[in-house]
Structures are given as structure tokens and as C-alpha cells.
Amino acid sequence: MHKKRGYHHGNLRQALVDAALNLIEAKGPTGFTLSEAAKEAGVTPAAVYRHFEGREDLIAEAARQGYEIFADVMQYAYDKGQPSALAAFEATGRAYLAFARKYPGHYIAMFESGVSVNSTPELAAVANRASGVLEKAAADLSQHIPPEKRPPASMFSAHIWALSHGVVELFARNSPGRASPFPPEDLLESAIGVYLRGLGLIPADD
Amino acid sequence: MHKKRGYHHGNLRQALVDAALNLIEAKGPTGFTLSEAAKEAGVTPAAVYRHFEGREDLIAEAARQGYEIFADVMQYAYDKGQPSALAAFEATGRAYLAFARKYPGHYIAMFESGVSVNSTPELAAVANRASGVLEKAAADLSQHIPPEKRPPASMFSAHIWALSHGVVELFARNSPGRASPFPPEDLLESAIGVYLRGLGLIPADD
């Protein structure tokens, strides 16, 4: 588990981030402590300060890495759906949920840890890159709507983002006692289907 | 502010719940401490134990009161929209957001504090009452959809719940650095509009 090679760790910085992600996933953003992350990495709490300014900084780095992966995943889904704007859009939506499922620690660090997107410039930049992909997908797709009944692309993408986030928070978490009536994937897929039908982007008949 | 009438407080139990709600609203569920709540109520931390089993129990009571108000608000909106299933449904959606706005402390205690809905039977009961209203509104409305293309009412209501919750979490919180592109109310209203159009419940033309 710990790849300690004696006195020097080798890659303590990343090991601390990984430990933080595990703890955040296991105990929520509240339960995360710097000391415990250090312990899990096989190191004294004081060693953390060689690599991070403190607790906040460590969480911010975990979130930053999350946004990085998130943006990549979304971009990949978007590209894969090309040249169909519809396919690209739907793939992007699915990628959102897939990311939340596969990287719960990152997701929590990003959206539930209280870390501000503006706490560092790099964090803001990568967060923008991520939301930019979704907006691009929405903008592409809305080209297929007659201009006079076309909602702003940013509103369009905000709708989908809110829907995806809501599904994750309410139904994709093994949240204590909140039973999911349907698999989250189905829930999101069907909701997006109805929504796109409402915009006239897919036919009303199934 | 504190209605202390000497040695005995008068209504310490509720004062503690109110203090907890203020703190949760101001500092997030993380920032809330029993000691601080006691201090804000003008009382020693030990006094809390005359009224609650401990920290958890106090939070749970705050959440319970939240669900109580929430259910009332939703029920009132539903009733007010009668006899139109559509009006009732839309009013219920608006009530969701209005509740989150007006009672942020309660909302956070209910959905972000990590308190389990099943931690007490009363909490589970009132949470069910709340979600029951939304499901009823969805079921009523879906009567107007031809049976063969009618989604299950519970899926319908889960969609709307997720959407509402997502809007609240992402855009209705003065969340640090997350700028809302549109007023949350507009965002939710327009999203629900598109969604209902997608179900054929309101005409495609505006």
C-alpha cells in the first residue's frame, strides 16, 4: 500500500492528495482531517507542510485535480459524439454522471467541500474549462432550434447541469436512507430525453 | 435578543434549535458546534443536555422542523393551485425554491448536514409527507398524459425534485465564486416549462 522507501517517501505530495480523496469519500468533507491524511500516507502531520500551505490548500489541490479529470472526461465525451450535436450532447450528460460515480472523492471535494472556485487562479481556470465544454455542447445543439424559440445556450446548459447535479446529490449517493426509486443513469437519461423533446430537438413520438 | 428571564430561560429548547439554524446557515453544517449554539442562546454547553441527547440530536430536530415547514409549504402551494393539476404542479415547484430561499438553515440541515432521514421515525414520517405532496402533484398532472406514453409518477416527480435541488445547490446559494447566469427562479421555471412541453402537457407554441 504505502510505497515508502525509507526516510524519503518518493511522491508524498500526490500520496497526500490521494489519501485526502479517500478520506473525503469515506467520511464526507467534514470528516477529513490533515492529520489523518498524513497518517494514511505513512507520514507525520508536520511533513504535510513541506508540500502544502495547510489543510485548505490540500483540499483545493484535490478539487483542482478533480476539475482537471472532469474537464477531460467531458471533452472526450463531446468529441466522441461528433459530428452529431445531439449525440455529443447526450454523451456529455452521461459523462457527468459517470464522473460523479467513478470519482466520488473528487466530486465531493469540488462541489461539497466548501472550497471556493476562485480561491486560486488555476482552480478557476480549470473549472471554467469544464463548464465550457457543457456550454459548447448546448450551444451546438441549440443551433438546431429555430432562432426565435431558442433559449440562450447558457440557460440551456445551466438546466442540464442543475438536473445532473440534482440527480447525483439526491439519488447517486448511497445517501443514508434516501432510496433511489430508479437507477440514477435512467433517471438522468429519461429526464434529458423529456427536456430535449420539450425543445423540439428530438421527435415527440418515441 | 435573548429573552433570558434570569436563571431559567423560558424556552431554551427552541432557542437552541434557532441558534443552531443560524449557525448552520452562517457557517455551513461543518461550522456548527454545540458549544457555540449554547453560547448564542446565552447558556452553558451543559444545559443543552437537558433538552437534547447531544449534538446529533439537536441537528436532527432542526432538520425535522425544516421538513415540517417544507411539507406545509408544499401542501399549501398544491392546494392553492387546485383544481388545475397544472397550476398545482407549477406552484409546488415554485414553493420548493421559495422554501430553500426563505429557510436556508433548515434546508442545509435537511439536505447537507449528513443527518439520516431514518435516524428517527418522526423524521422519516415528515420527510415522507413532504415528498408525498410532490408525488401527488406529479401523479395528478400525469393523468393528462395518454397512458401509453405516461412515465411513472414517481419518476416524473424525481425528475422535478432533482432539477429543483440542483438549481438550489448550484445557483440559489451565494456559493463562493459560482456566479448564477440567471435568477434561480427563472432558471427553474423555464426548465420546468421545457420539461412539461416535452411531456406534451403544455402546448409547444408559446
Place this chain on the structure above:
DNA sequence: TGTACATCAGTGAACGCGCGTTCACTGATGTAC
């Protein structure tokens, strides 16, 4: 290849702090007579 030395990653002890919780107590209230 071997030795001296600079670098710096991690140690370990210590700190002050606020937390949740416990306990024996005491002061205020209200009821019985």
C-alpha cells in the same frame, strides 16, 4: 572511485485551542398544606 558537503524531506515533541460530554451542585419555580 571515494570523500566532503549542501540540500531538503521528514521527524518528533510541543503548543494552544475548542470541542463534546460528565458530574455534583445550586438557584428558581411552583405546588401542597
Place this chain on the structure above:
DNA sequence: TGTACATCAGTGAACGCGCGTTCACTGATGTAC
């Protein structure tokens, strides 16, 4: 109306704990000669 007494809400001191952070240190690594 006045007094004795039971009730119980709140006190205040104490506890053990783990936290984040600091500091002077030391051990391992790698580079210069």
C-alpha cells in the same frame, strides 16, 4: 396568605481528545571535486 418542600433547569469546573500548526532537529540523497 404564608411557609416547607419537591422539582428540575441551568451552572461551572473538569475531563480527555484530536485538531492544525510551529520549531529545531536529523537522516537520506545527490552533487562537486
